[in-house]
Amino acid sequence: MMKVRFAPSPTGKIHIGNARTALFNALLAMGEGGAFVLRFDDTDRERSKQEYADAILEDVRWLGIEPDEIVYQSSRFELYDAAADQLRQAGLLYACYETPEELERQRKRRLARHLPPIYDRSGLKLTDEDHARFKEEGRTPHWRFLLPNHSGDPFAPKRTDVGWEDMMKGPQTVDLASLSDPVLIRGDGTYLYTLPSCVDDRDLGITHIVRGDDHVTNTAVQLEVMRALGAETLPIFGHHNFLQDKTGGSLSKRLGSLSIESLREEGFEPGAVASLATLIGTSLPVDPKATLSELGDVFTPDVVTRSAAKFDPEDLNNLNKKLLHAMSFETAKPRLEAKGISDGEAFWEAVKGNLTIFDDCLKWWDIIKGPIDAEMSEEDRAFVGEAKQ
RNA sequence: GGGGCGUUCGUCUAGUGGUUAGGACAUUCGUCUUUCCAACGGAAAACACGGGUUCGAUUCCCGUACGCCCCGCCA
Numbered sequence: 421m422m423k424v425r426f427a428p429s430p431t432g433k434i435h436i437g438n439a440r441t442a443l444f445n446a447l448l449a450m451g452e453g454g455a456f457v458l459r460f461d462d463t464d465r466e467r468s469k470q471e472y473a474d475a476i477l478e479d480v481r482w483l484g485i486e487p488d489e490i491v492y493q494s495s496r497f498e499l500y501d502a503a504a505d506q507l508r509q510a511g512l513l514y515a516c517y518e519t520p521e522e523l524e525r526q527r528k529r530r531l532a533r534h535l536p537p538i539y540d541r542s543g544l545k546l547t548d549e550d551h552a553r554f555k556e557e558g559r560t561p562h563w564r565f566l567l568p569n570h571s572g573d574p575f576a577p578k579r580t581d582v583g584w585e586d587m588m589k590g591p592q593t594v595d596l597a598s599l600s601d602p603v604l605i606r607g608d609g610t611y612l613y614t615l616p617s618c619v620d621d622r623d624l625g626i627t628h629i630v631r632g633d634d635h636v637t638n639t640a641v642q643l644e645v646m647r648a649l650g651a652e653t654l655p656i657f658g659h660h661n662f663l664q665d666k667t668g669g670s671l672s673k674r675l676g677s678l679s680i681e682s683l684r685e686e687g688f689e690p691g692a693v694a695s696l697a698t699l700i701g702t703s704l705p706v707d708p709k710a711t712l713s714e715l716g717d718v719f720t721p722d723v724v725t726r727s728a729a730k731f732d733p734e735d736l737n738n739l740n741k742k743l744l745h746a747m748s749f750e751t752a753k754p755r756l757e758a759k760g761i762s763d764g765e766a767f768w769e770a771v772k773g774n775l776t777i778f779d780d781c782l783k784w785w786d787i788i789k790g791p792i793d794a795e796m797s798e799e800d801r802a803f804v805g806e807a808k809q
Numbered sequence: 810g811g812g813g814c815g816u817u818c819g820u821c822u823a824g825u826g827g828u829u830a831g832g833a834c835a836u837u838c839g840u841c842u843u844u845c846c847a848a849c850g851g852a853a854a855a856c857a858c859g860g861g862u863u864c865g866a867u868u869c870c871c872g873u874a875c876g877c878c879c880c881g882c883c884a
Binding site for chain 1: 876881
């Protein structure tokens with residue numbers, strides 16, 4: 421059975437770009453009757469907060485995704501410990517004692533010499549005495565995974581292409597010789613996301629992974645970690661393009677107004693947000709769909725294009741407007757009642773298309789809140805007033 | 810510095826060695842409607858730049874520019 425996951429780290433609120441990743445996964449699973457796992461990557465105890473996890477769950481549900489399973493990585497450390505031991509025994513996880521400052525210096529030095537800023541594996545050269553001395557000094561190591569980019573001599577790496585068939589980008593290859601051995605465990609003993617992610621994807625039986633294309637090189641590393649852990653079958657990966665703001669900048673930098681939470685509070689329909697998040701950056705027409713299953717009917721991974729797509733929040737207004745226009749009173753009724761409008765059918769019909777003011781009202785409770793009353797004609801004001809009572 | 814990916818109407822995109830370069834959103838005009846919205850119909854709007862291959866390049870090749878991503882004890 422197909423099983424997908426959305427794995428945010430609960431260190432903040434999610435925005436429309438994150439929602440896109442969640443939606444792609446959910447829609448993929450939906451088409452195959454698969455399961456959706458919401459996994460909180462909260463191995464960073466400092467920055468992870470339960471309130472963010474709760475907020476993300478609320479956002480995901482608001483978009484129409486009900487997780488079949490919710491997992492916190494913070495409750496699974498024994499599994500990661502076991503995996504780390506397994507790698508250590510296989511000689512694939514080695515201790516290093518460089519400080520972040522030292523590593524930074526080394527990177528700069530290599531860059532200055534026009535060399536790729538890759539870790540030189542000096543940790544592998546440490547003798548037992550070295551380790552004992554560091555231990556005596558009270559220094560704790562961070563641990564790196566030895567990438568299989570050599571034939572026997574780790575100090576003589578050679579081009580090693582790792583490839584996979586990407587659901588969205590087609591055939592991909594990454595040269596492991598162009599990467600540093602990834603740190604799996606920090607000096608303080610906590611895990612970076614790589615190992616837990618691999619362990620969980622295996623143990624939870626994740627079959628398909630869709631995520632942003634900033635992860636393409638990570639995927640090569642993770643495929644190797646999974647192989648080293650003895651995974652019998654590897655997940656199928658898909659990397660989607662990113663959304664940019666109007667100016668071509670990164671979306672995460674202007675999280676505020678585009679967080680799912682604020683869009684919800686502004687009164688946008690979940691269908692409008694989900695439709696835009698899903699359909700922008702694909703070859704599909706950006707048509708509002710009221711439900712996830714309608715989106716699922718048209719979505720397949722191959723419609724996602726390869727380059728970043730500029731995203732204009734204005735489009736949300738139009739989608740929302742269209743959705744409201746098509747919305748029946750039955751569907752709208754609970755929404756109206758929640759706002760304290762008892763006999764709302766006349767009001768709803770008015771909002772849907774019989775009033776001049778509608779053009780200015782992109783969300784129906786703009787009308788109720790009344791800030792635009794001044795722009796209304798006498799007639800319209802009387803009509804709305806009547807409908808509201 | 811190295812590597813990867815990318816660049817088609819304002820935006821999201823389709824597509825091709827010879828096409829009127831197609832669609833969607835937005836824009837605009839019109840029809841309908843008492844009016845507005847909606848609906849329907851029409852219009853305007855694009856192949857990043859420079860070389861090369863070719864009878865012919867938006868398409869193939871090389872280069873340039875620009876953008877994004879990766880090369881983190883972030884995810």
